[in-house]
Amino acid sequence: xxxxHDPPDEVLVERTLNGxxxxxxxxxxxxxxxISVLAYQKTGHRSDAEDIVxxxxxxxxxxxxxxxxxxxxxxxxxxxxxxxCIDWGRRRERRDDTILLDEQAMSASRSxxxxxxxxxxxxxxxxxxxxxxxxxxxxxxxxxxxxxxxLRYVEKMSYKEIAQHLGExxxxxxxxxxxxMKMVQDKL
Numbered sequence: 001x002x003x004x005h006d007p008p009d010e011v012l013v014e015r016t017l018n019g020x021x022x023x024x025x026x027x028x029x030x031x032x033x034x035i036s037v038l039a040y041q042k043t044g045h046r047s048d049a050e051d052i053v054x055x056x057x058x059x060x061x062x063x064x065x066x067x068x069x070x071x072x073x074x075x076x077x078x079x080x081x082x083x084x085c086i087d088w089g090r091r092r093e094r095r096d097d098t099i100l101l102d103e104q105a106m107s108a109s110r111s112x113x114x115x116x117x118x119x120x121x122x123x124x125x126x127x128x129x130x131x132x133x134x135x136x137x138x139x140x141x142x143x144x145x146x147x148x149x150x151l152r153y154v155e156k157m158s159y160k161e162i163a164q165h166l167g168e169x170x171x172x173x174x175x176x177x178x179x180x181m182k183m184v185q186d187k188l
Contacts, residue, residue, distance in 0.1 A: 006026070006030075007023075007026070008143070009027065009030075009072065009073040009074065010073075011023075012024070012026050012027050012073075013027070013064065013067060013073055016061075016064055017064060017065060024061055024064075027073060027077075028057050031073070031074060031077050031078075032053070033154075033155070034074070034077075034078065034150070034154045034155075035053055035056055035077060035078060035081040036049060036050075036053050037154065038078065038081050038082065038085065039052040039053050039056075039081055039084075039085060042082075042085035042088070042089065043085065043088060043089075048088060052081060052084045052085060052088060053081070055084055056077060056080045056081040056084055057077075059080050059084075060076070060077050060080055063080075071139075072139035072140065072146070074139050074146070074150070075135050075136045075138070075139025075140070076139075078132070078135045078139070079132055079135070079136070082131070082132050082135075133188065134184065134188065137184050137187045137188055138150070138180075138184060140187070141180055141183055141184070144176060145176055145179060145180035145183060146180070147166070148162055148166075148173055148176045148177050148180060149177065149180045149181075149184075151165065151166075152177055159173050159174055159177075
């Protein structure tokens, strides 16, 4: 997460759009851990997660001119990564279904009967979409609330660690987290 003296995302986006590739590098450093954690949680495979993270940054760089004014870069890159994870899951599901069908066909040919193949359930996709809505909502919070939410729930920092990182009293951090949670609940 960015320290307080680092330029805000909006400034880095503008600098990138004006040809400053180092500015995009700062954005990538800032959000690398967040989207790496997401990709690994969704894939469970380090190499697949690394591929998804790399592709997410490539797509974000290419599509940066289409980032709507007022939309937070953090939620935008998160959604790009999430969509790539969903696509990865669909490709894997098709591959797994093909393997399952091959195994069932071999079994059916041996036993002389076909068994029924169950369709994958979309519950996980719904959960991922709900997660994306929450991330969008958190991304729309004022910076002081978004930062503490990200440090707490993405970076997994304790209240004390957040307070030290931001140079604020622990009570202030607790208050901001409480207010941020209330704002998210109200918006959802």
